[in-house]
Amino acid sequence: xxxxxxxxxxxxxxxxxxxxxxxxxxxxxxxxxxxxxxxxxxxxxxxxxxxxxxxxxxxxxxxxxxxxxxxxxxxxxxxxxxxxxxxxxxxxxxxxxxxxxxxxxxxxxxxxxxxxxxxxxxxxxxxxxxxxxxxxxxxxxxxxxxxxxxxxxxxxxxxxxxxxxxxxxxxxxxxxxxxxxxxxxx
Numbered sequence: 001x002x003x004x005x006x007x008x009x010x011x012x013x014x015x016x017x018x019x020x021x022x023x024x025x026x027x028x029x030x031x032x033x034x035x036x037x038x039x040x041x042x043x044x045x046x047x048x049x050x051x052x053x054x055x056x057x058x059x060x061x062x063x064x065x066x067x068x069x070x071x072x073x074x075x076x077x078x079x080x081x082x083x084x085x086x087x088x089x090x091x092x093x094x095x096x097x098x099x100x101x102x103x104x105x106x107x108x109x110x111x112x113x114x115x116x117x118x119x120x121x122x123x124x125x126x127x128x129x130x131x132x133x134x135x136x137x138x139x140x141x142x143x144x145x146x147x148x149x150x151x152x153x154x155x156x157x158x159x160x161x162x163x164x165x166x167x168x169x170x171x172x173x174x175x176x177x178x179x180x181x182x183x184x185x186x
Contacts, residue, residue, distance in 0.1 A: 017051040017058075024048060028085060032057060035072040038085040101131035 022030040024043045029036040032050055037057050039048060049060045052071065057080075059067035069080040105116050119127040 015053055017053045020050050020052070021047055022050050029079065030059060033072075034076045036079045037067065037069045038079070038081040039067045040085050041087065099128050099131070101128055101135055104135060105131055 020032070022032065024030055024039055024046055025036075026044060027036075028041045028044050029038055030048060030050055032052060037050075037059065039059050039061075043061055043066065046061060048066070051058045051060065055071050055073075057067075057069045057071045058065060059069075067082060067085065069082070072078045072080060102116060102120075106113050116127075116131065119130050
């Protein structure tokens with residue numbers, strides 16, 4: 001009576017797999033049998049379904065396949081990484097040419113320009129921090145005057161930032177802080 005309703009079994013059986021749910025870790029990997037398999041970074045913290053086949057590991061998120069790796073068999077604590085899942089960690093230099101601080105400082109005087117070139121040679125990167133410190137020392141005209149004074153005396157110690165500060169502070173000491181000798185009550 002049931003025979004007309006029975007379906008014929010397929011000639012080939014579908015592959016046997018074990019399905020488990022895993023949470024993607026902070027490094028965008030899922031753990032399976034002490035080994036780790038990469039998944040796309042946007043899945044960090046999400047729960048994915050991992051199908052463990054005899055020779056493959058396939059990862060699904062919301063019924064869509066997001067990763068497929070060769071299964072690691074007979075080894076422990078190994079990683080399988082697909083380069084398309086992770087962005088490179090090394091930053092590429094996005095800047096070309098001079099920074100905005102450098103453009104503000106350059107062109108006022110040839111000696112100041114020489115100092116800026118020296119800063120760029122001595123420090124790693126573009127020397128933006130030191131140039132910002134120079135720009136924060138106000139007024140720029142006073143700094144330029146101090147530079148000219150030091151270049152006339154060939155004072156090489158003033159080519160460093162502390163030397164600059166000292167020269168500027170000596171020059172403006174009487175202008176900013178009015179010190180009267182007659183007011184000493186101590």
